[in-house]
Amino acid sequence: MSNTAIVGINWGDEGKGRMVDLLTRDFDIVVRYQGGGNAGHTVINEYGKFALHLLPSGLFTKGVVNILGNGVAVDPESLVTEIEAVQAQGVAITPENLKISERASLVMPWHKDLDELEEQRLKDKKYGSTKQGIAPFYSDKYQKKTILAGELFYPEELLAHLEGILEWKNLTLTKVYGAKPYTMDDIKKWLNDYCEKIKPYICDTRSFLRDSQKEGKSILFEAQLGSLRDLDEGIYPYTTSSNTSASYAPVGSGCPSAKLDNILGIVKAYSTCVGEGPFVSEMFGEEADLLRENGAEYGAKTGRPRRVGALDIVATRYGVEVQAATEIALTKLDVLSYMDKIPVCVRYLCGGKEYTEFPFPTLLSKCTPEIIYLDGWKEDISKVTKWEDLPEAAQKYIEFIEENINCPITYVSVGPERDSIIYRKKAE
Numbered sequence: 417m418s419n420t421a422i423v424g425i426n427w428g429d430e431g432k433g434r435m436v437d438l439l440t441r442d443f444d445i446v447v448r449y450q451g452g453g454n455a456g457h458t459v460i461n462e463y464g465k466f467a468l469h470l471l472p473s474g475l476f477t478k479g480v481v482n483i484l485g486n487g488v489a490v491d492p493e494s495l496v497t498e499i500e501a502v503q504a505q506g507v508a509i510t511p512e513n514l515k516i517s518e519r520a521s522l523v524m525p526w527h528k529d530l531d532e533l534e535e536q537r538l539k540d541k542k543y544g545s546t547k548q549g550i551a552p553f554y555s556d557k558y559q560k561k562t563i564l565a566g567e568l569f570y571p572e573e574l575l576a577h578l579e580g581i582l583e584w585k586n587l588t589l590t591k592v593y594g595a596k597p598y599t600m601d602d603i604k605k606w607l608n609d610y611c612e613k614i615k616p617y618i619c620d621t622r623s624f625l626r627d628s629q630k631e632g633k634s635i636l637f638e639a640q641l642g643s644l645r646d647l648d649e650g651i652y653p654y655t656t657s658s659n660t661s662a663s664y665a666p667v668g669s670g671c672p673s674a675k676l677d678n679i680l681g682i683v684k685a686y687s688t689c690v691g692e693g694p695f696v697s698e699m700f701g702e703e704a705d706l707l708r709e710n711g712a713e714y715g716a717k718t719g720r721p722r723r724v725g726a727l728d729i730v731a732t733r734y735g736v737e738v739q740a741a742t743e744i745a746l747t748k749l750d751v752l753s754y755m756d757k758i759p760v761c762v763r764y765l766c767g768g769k770e771y772t773e774f775p776f777p778t779l780l781s782k783c784t785p786e787i788i789y790l791d792g793w794k795e796d797i798s799k800v801t802k803w804e805d806l807p808e809a810a811q812k813y814i815e816f817i818e819e820n821i822n823c824p825i826t827y828v829s830v831g832p833e834r835d836s837i838i839y840r841k842k843a844e
Contacts, residue, residue, distance in 0.1 A: 418677035419635045421662035424642025425735035427689040428660075429713075429722060430682035431747030431829060433457025436473035436638050438834050439680075444633035445481045445625070446474030449668030450658040451640030452489030452523060453498075454548040460832045464505050470495050472638055475507060475514065481628075483621050484516045487658065487668025489553045490565060491523035492610035499613075516614060517621040517670050518566030525606055526585050526598055527552040533593040554657035561585075565618045568611050578603055625671035635674060637665035642682075643735035651777050654693025662739050681741030681823065683732055685749040685813075687725040687761075688713050694780035697725035697761035697787075711751040726759035726787055733821045734774035745827035746814060750836075755792040758813060761785040762820070790816060798831045803840050 422439070424430045437459045440446055453469040460466075461476050468475075470491065472482035484490055499509050527549030534552075556562050561581050567574045579600060586597040625635070639660050644650045646660040659668070666674040686707060689695045699707060704724050707713070713722035736744070752758055764771040764783040775783065793807035800806055806814075806828075818825045828838040 419637070419674055420678040420680055421637040421639065421665045421676050421739075422680045422682065423639040423662045423739045423741070424645075424660065425681040425683045425732055425739060425741065425744070426642045426687060426728070427644045427691075427695070428641035429688050429690055430642060430684045431458075431745070432639065432682050433459045433468060433473040434747070434829065434832060434834065435680065435682055435745050435827070436636060437461055437476060438837060440474040440477040440480050440636060442634070443474070443480065443636040445483060445628060445635045446472045446638055447483040447485050447625075447635060447665075447669040447671075448472045448488050448638050448640070449485040449665045450487040450660060451656060452548060452550050452553065453491050453494040454550045454640075454656070457638075457640075458832070459834075461834045463507050466502060466505070468502075469498060471498055471502060471509075471514070474636065474638070475502065475509060480513065481624075482514050483625070483669065484514075484520055485621065485669040485671075486517040486519035486521075487664065487670075488517075488520050489523050489550055489557075489658075490516060490520045490614075491548065492614050493525075493606070494523075494548070496610050496613045511616045511619075514617050515619050515621050515624065516565055516617045518564065518618050519622070519670060520565045521553070521557050521562035522565060522611070523549050523553050524556075524563070524581075524585075525602070526589060527556070529589065529595060530593075533589075533595060537593070551657045565614075568607070568615050568618065574607075575600070575604075622670040625669065625674070629671065629674060635669070635671070637662070637669060637676070639665070643738040644731060646738065649738045651693050651780060654691065662741075678743070679739055679741045680827075681736055681739050681744050682747060683727075683735075683744050683817070683821075683825075684747050685727065685752055686711070687728045687731070689723040689725070690720065694777070694783070695723055695725060696731070696764055696780060696783045697728040697759075697785045698723055699725045699759075706754075707751070710754055711748060726761045726785065727817065728761045728785070729817070729820045730761065730764055730772060730774055732817075736821050736823045741823050743826040744818070744821070744823050745829065746817065746825050747829040749810065749814070749828055750796075750798045750830040752813075753793060753795060753797055756794065757789040758792050759787045759789055760816070762788055798836065800830055801838060803828075803838055806838070 530552040589595040662679045766783040791809040793809040
């Protein structure tokens, strides 16, 4: 059976969680392969509304195994809180349907402290961190100064390892930031309060995935954030600290032999951005407030207002290329139903030059958008389930996007619920 990656094409918050929740029924396994608890996937289904941060979005489908791969920043404290909250809404989470890679590194308490301390130091030059410890975590991981989840099963070696890391980390906390140091008693309490609770889920997921592949089972890879937040291909330095691209999925999942048969890119029908950094098609003032309110554009993790703007063709076409997307799901089309005319950014202007290709990050802050306007449809489309029932103006809007990003749009979301979706076949 086929393996599919569901990835963000823009800045994140495109609606990946709702698409994973929708499509999980066609897969055996769902794997989160990068990122941590610094972003949220909103899912609405028969169990209620959920803002997932670490848990894979396939947990709501019976019989599906959900995995946190070795590329994920696993925060035991946040994960325990999230598991308990989801279970409280009637969703079963057991070691049978949730597995954590023994090779995943753990977000330590000091990672969050360092994240906040560095943002405070940067002041008006901050990167817009969610303060979930992600950048300090990945920095430590690549310095080989993190704890692997599997080490929790070897307490004597674990404590010796932690003592060495703690001595080094306290130097940074106290000498660089003047912050309070951690003690081994602090860490032992953290181990007992949170890490003990996630131990039942930790296992050799690499072997599980290897054997599943041999048995012909299909895998859905769930990404966090989007192309423009990718550490290597995004709007550096205003990126996350991991690779959000589909090509990283086999490595970050712990199944490097996996082959991707399909890459479903998620694009919102207008542009949004949480956090700092260049956002060329951004709207301001009353126009932005109206779009933000109609789209309920507030961060699932932080609750902070998302920046909003016209659909950015330049950035979206670039994101499609970065992800090597084979098809697109367009989300939140219904939000635009209040508009008489719908703005679209078709190119950038900078220094007297026109850019239809996404420019080097340094130039982005100097770019201005060239906006064109397409006809709106001014009617409620939230109950539409067939392509032919969409207003003609809505069809033309979708066809315009499809033509300009060079990728077929096969799903159109007209509401947040699982089945508020229009299926559209690829053009022959």
